[in-house]
Amino acid sequence: MSLDVDAVIVGAGFAGMYMLHRLRQKGFKARVFESGTGVGGTWYWNRYPGARCDVESVQYSYQFSPELEQEWEWTERYATQAEILRYANHVADRFDLRRDITFETKVTKAAFDEASNTWRVETDRGDAVTARFVITAMGCLSSPNTPKIAGLEDFAGPTYHTGNWPHEGVDFSGRTVGVIGTGSSAIQSIPIIASQARHLTVFQRTANYTIPAHNRPLDPDHVRQVKANYAELRRRARSKPAGIDFTINQASAIETPEEERRRIYEERWSYGGLGFMAAFSDLQLNDDSNRTAADFVRAKIREVVKDPELVDKLTPRNSFGCKRLCVDTGYWETFNRPNVTLVDVSDEPIERVTSTGLRARGEDYVFDCLVLATGFDAMTGALLKVDIRGRDGQSLRDKWQEGPKSYLGLTMAGFPNLFTITGPGSPSVLTNMLPSLEQHVEWIADCLEHMRDRGATVIEADGNAEEAWVAHVRDVAGYSLRSACSSWYVGANIPGKPRVFMPYIGGFPAYIERCDAIVRNGYEGFALSS
Ligand code: FAD
Ligand code: NAP
Secondary structure (H helix, E strand, O other): OOOOEEEEEEOOOHHHHHHHHHHHHOOOOEEEEOOOOOOOOHHHHOOOOOOEOOOOOOOOOOOOOHHHHHHOOOOEOOOEHHHHHHHHHHHHHHOOOHHHEEOOOOEEEEEEEOOOOEEEEEEOOOOEEEEEEEEEOOOOOOOEOOOOOOOHHHOOOOEEEHHHOOOOOOOOOOOEEEEEOOOHHHHHHHHHHHHHOOEEEEEEOOOOOEEEOOOOEOOHHHHHHHHHOHHHHHHHHHOOOOOOOOOOOOOOOOOOOHHHHHHHHHHHHHHOOHHHHHOOOOOOOOHHHHHHHHHHHHHHHHHHOOOHHHHHHHOOOOOOOOOOOEEEOOHHHHOOOOOEEEEEOOOOOOOEEOOOEEEEOOEEEEOOEEEEOOOEOOOOHHHHHOEEEOHHHOEHHHHOOOOOOOEOOOEEOOEOOEEEOOOEOEOHHHOOHHHHHHHHHHHHHHHHHHHHHOOOOEEEEOHHHHHHHHHHHHHHHHOOHHHHOOOHHHOOOOOOOOOOOOOOOOOHHHHHHHHHHHHHOOOOOEEEEO
């Protein structure tokens, strides 16, 4: 069978774009398929009001090109979706990526042919491409979750999902709106929707913790300083468990005297953002320590929200940071507005959507438009939508029936020459995803180059190495309080999804070291053949 390209890359978000660039640099021929009409992935699809990153932009950006780092100017501490999308488009133009990307084309099937050791990739447009390698760059949070609420199709007004927002935007002025969900997307969009809408009703199943963003325009002097020392900033970030350069306080929360503890929390609160998680080293390891952070944030809700009944509803009961921590601008303040109502559906699921709104707790709520801020079938959703078949025609769906299994979150036994960027079993969503996906891209590109240099055409993870990695991912997750709550990290938001803590929580530096050691040891845990 003749080869059309060396590699098919699925997805043109930040991962797929850089993968294409890196492979080209090494002299490989690649074709990218992207279901959207443009690049940017997350930032192409999630155009809801208030969407922005919550890792500071100077860090939530590529580091593979020092020239790109120097020439791009971020304008805000946390850039808006529009600005990040402009950046993605700038990267596509700067590195001339579009000529190898086929847009508006979804990969539907990928099958490994054992006779020729090649993959045949099919799309919804009838393409059939033969490639030595398939590299998925399909995103961890790219398969929107539409909850199975009875009557959803009966609603007469428009329904919007935050993860697939209309490109022309939505003007909520003078309209009545219902929002389902109180995760990060809801917490970012609710204050803005409330400021436009005539009335907003928020349906909350689980109250969430959020930390103020204190977003602001970036001071040009600060940016100059960052740019002058970018390599050092990136090096420090790489040495931190989340791949983000914030100061980690090594002290235990519970062993720190109360007054000092409060001072530290206040300091982190005033600074804002995800660095709050690093206020103490044991917030995810020790229940008592965790409770101190939870209590601190709960007290903040009481300070902000005026109505005690609302305070009670908005107060999270689960452990702090066990669901993905949110970062907001004026979220709790929004509930003091006279045009906002909160409906707690924690103990009684929403009964049904009706033609005019929805029915919950025995009451009918009427609105003009409905917003589903209901998240994603995370980490495995996009991958399992494609019919992926490895050796003996085994499907990935079968292999992952009891939860995802991989070696390093990058490769799978039985699926030779298939790589999954930020796949389950890698640090991915527990880190700043830009450096994480860059590390995967570089590891994969180096691997392909190594194979070419030694005449190898097939690489496959060894079943035992995979089992050992899966066990390691599970074991380290067991130490963290995060594995114990019903979050999308464990698939709890999707009915019937196996409960497995999917990302690797051992930290970015430990993960990089493991990946590098495997290479140093001659691709330990892999079989390479010609
Ligand atoms: P994506 O950006 O998800 O891109 C995947 C692409 O693959 C998509 O364009 C999709 O259309 C395409 N695709 C999928 N399946 C197919 C198929 N079968 N055929 C063809 N194309 C396909 N991370 C952070 O680190 N910091 C943040 O501040 C942050 N903020 C976020 C905010 C939001 C609203 C969301 C949803 C996520 C956020 N994330 C954040 C995570 C974010 O997903 C990653 O940072 C990053 O953008 C992922 O890039 P990616 O290229 O791996 O995947
Ligand atoms: P999410 O965190 O999964 O939140 C979904 C929300 O919808 C939850 O409140 C969930 O309740 C609720 N929900 C789902 N089904 C429901 C149902 N049937 N009835 C009632 N409520 C229902 O999704 P997300 O907010 O889109 O965020 C996903 C991830 O994307 C984030 O965790 C983060 O990693 C990333 N993100 C980042 C940012 C940022 O600030 N940069 C912004 C958006 C997203 P339960 O909690 O009870 O399940």
